[in-house]
Amino acid sequence: MERADVAALTERARDFHGHMCPGLAIGIQAARIGLAVCGHDSDEDVVAVVETDMCAVDAIQALMGCTFGKGNLVHRDYGKAAFTFFRRRDGESVRLLVRPDLHALVDPEFAAVRERLNTAPDDAQAKAMLPELAARCAARMLARDPEELFSRTTPQTPTPRRAAILSSLTCAHCGETMMESRSRRFAGQTLCIPCFMAVEQKV
Structure with a gap:
């Protein structure tokens, strides 16, 4: 994908989400793979199953045409940074799981500061450093080949059924x-x- 295309996707996702952050960058990179495998959909042929409610999901909604309202965005509250994409018409699919060492791989300083805040939430110095480090980490994620950020497997679950209209x-x-x-x-x-x-x- 050309750099200009990645920039356009990034701008669209950022406008939808409201700001740039590492979580949104993860979603943009997951969506890039989803688009390559399944394409964009304005109806219900492409389905995204997300196992988290993190910022990444906003990028998937903004870029892939998968939304709660259409019933082709399915949230399974497993607490895993995992994203599965299906294309109903031909069965194409892929499951992406964020690498557990992703933040340390992309930006060790950001990972270290975030860990400091996990153990000491009132650490004023770490709080002051975090916004700039988060922006840098997001930029570094977006500069990577998206395949480097995820473990990629074939889904072991069937394609979700279409949304039903019930009484x-x-x-x-x-x-x-x-x-x-x-x-x-x-x-x-x-x-x-x-x-x-x-x-x-x-x-």
């Missing part, structure tokens, strides 16, 4: 409507999840 039901307790698939039954009543949890805690 709406009314909660017997609060009177609000919810998707049928998110309703719960308790003592012969149809409840929304918050009301079900409240009733369950009282039992």
Whole structure:
């Protein structure tokens, strides 16, 4: 990919997210691989499954056309910096896992300062250093070949099914409507999840 193309992707992702940071840079680089394997999609043919809620996900939404609203961005809350891309029409897919030593590999000083803040959150010197180091780390990530930043494997899970349009039901307790698939039954009543949890805690 030409440098000008990477710059354009970076600008689009930064505008969507609001600022540049190492997490967004990871998402941009993951999206570059996703685009090469599966392409961009304006409908639901390309699906992204993300196992984290970090900044990287914003880059994937901005660059690949995968969004929660279309149902082709799936969040699985596993706490892993992993991103899987599927193309429904022909089964093309790839799973990317961020290298565990990524920050130390790209910018050891940033990694060291971040570790200082993990152990001493009130370290004023480290806090003052972090923004500049974060920007430098992001720039270094974007200068790398994206393949260097991830472990790349074939997904072991099937392509997620398309989003279903389901009926709406009314909660017997609060009177609000919810998707049928998110309703719960308790003592012969149809409840929304918050009301079900409240009733369950009282039992």
